Amino acid sequence: MTSAPENHEPRPSTAETRAVTRTRRTRRRRAIVATVAGGALVLGGGSAVAVSQAYKTVTLDVDGETRTVGSFAGDVDGLLAAEGVAVTDRDLVTPALGDPLTGGSDVVVRTGKEIDVEIDGEATSTWVTALDAHEALDLLAQRGSDVALVASRSDDRTELGLQVHDGDQVAVVHGGTVDVVDGSDDLDTVLAAAEVEVDDDDNVTVARASDTGVDADSLPDGTDVPQVAVVVERVEVEQVTKVKEIEHETRTKKSDQRYEDLDPKVQREGRPGSRTVVREITTVDGEEVSNKKIASMVTAEPVTEVLVQGTKERPEPEPEPEPETASGSSSESSADSSSTSYSGSxxxxxxxxxxxxxxxxxxxxxxxxxxxxxxxxxxxxxxxxxxxxxxxxxxxxxxxxxxxxxxxxxxxxxxxxxxxxxxxxxxxxxxxxxxxxxxxxx
Structure with a gap:
């Protein structure tokens, strides 16, 4: 009995024929080895082997890049290995790696990507298999009401690891202005399309447009409101130096060489000192968000003022002598120059x-x-x-x-x-x- 002709399968192209020939030769060699080692197993499963080794055409989608390929692989894992597609536990593969490969199948691979996110104000990192930021936001929406993807800076580029919104426009919010550009590219290209330059200190996030305040009123008439917004926050960090005066102290010491009824005498003049304080002030879009002291040092020591307070008692004044009185006349004060004549120097x-x-x-x-x-x-x-x-x-x-x-x-x-x-x-x-x-x- 003659075997069924092989031309019952779809005829491959010339390039595919070469691949098929190599595959068949390899599989024949493996089949021979299997026959020698365990002929009963080959005989018992001959029909299954024939099905698994049948040539089939499938659609392979790797991160949105789709192509039609022909393969003799029996399962999804074999197909990916033959096509040079390496996967890890972080990746998503549909159908599963061990599932059998049938003609006309759609095999989808989504590579896992680690991204930085803010969820309800808390910064963290997570893995997603989304094709773009819009899809990632949908996947993360279940984790919190306020979700944003956080971009990173590398080699003068602003990177997210994802396209922003494939096939749709996005809003770029910066400095009170909203621009609408095509989102079908990486974040750095989207920012360039909006003519927005980003410094190393600036914050760049991607969020739902509705969560950032973008609405029809903030856009030109007739412009559709995008679903995704790129928000650029201008961050300025400035160090401010201030010099504060340190009041001097005053110390009083006692002296028995000075009368106690005299005002204190300044023995040493006091002088204020100074303290230099450096603060780091951070503003976001002109509003202060942080003001912290990073340095404080005494740059001039104050000089203590020294006063001298006398403790010496002042002697009692000597009593005034009684004025002399002339017989038959009223007494006259010896200090009355108008009634007493003085001569000499x-x-x-x-x-x-x-x-x-x-x-x-x-x-x-x-x-x-x-x-x-x-x-x-x-x-x-x-x-x-x-x-x-x-x-x-x-x-x-x-x-x-x-x-x-x-x-x-x-x-x-x-x-x-x-x-x-x-x-x-x-x-x-x-x-x-x-x-x-x-x-x-x-």
């Missing part, structure tokens, strides 16, 4: 008038030092800057009119007024002299 007049008040010894020494410093005992000297006048340097000079109308020319009148001033304000000449030493005025 201004310093000699001052010494006698101070003695009349009981200010001798150390009190006279303090008075002499004080008015030597102020006027060198000149009753006509005037301070051109302040207007102070005379021996006690009264400010203004006409205050001395209280001691006499001749205050401008009479040293005794000036001395009388000066001694009254010292007694009323400081108690004694030494009190006035101590204040003058501490403050350079009395």
């Amino acid at each position: 201004n310093r000699e007049i001052g010494q006698r008038m101070a003695a009349d008040r009981g200010w001798t010894g150390s009190q006279w020494t303090c008075l002499e030092n004080l008015w030597t410093k102020e006027s060198n005992w000149s009753h006509t000297v005037a301070n051109p800057s302040s207007g102070a006048y005379g021996i006690p340097q009264s400010l203004p000079g006409n205050k001395m009119a209280a001691a006499g109308a001749d205050w401008q020319t009479n040293p005794a009148t000036q001395i009388t007024w000066g001694l009254d001033y010292i007694a009323g304000r400081y108690g004694t000449p030494c009190g006035a002299w101590g204040h003058s030493q501490a403050n350079n005025w009395y």
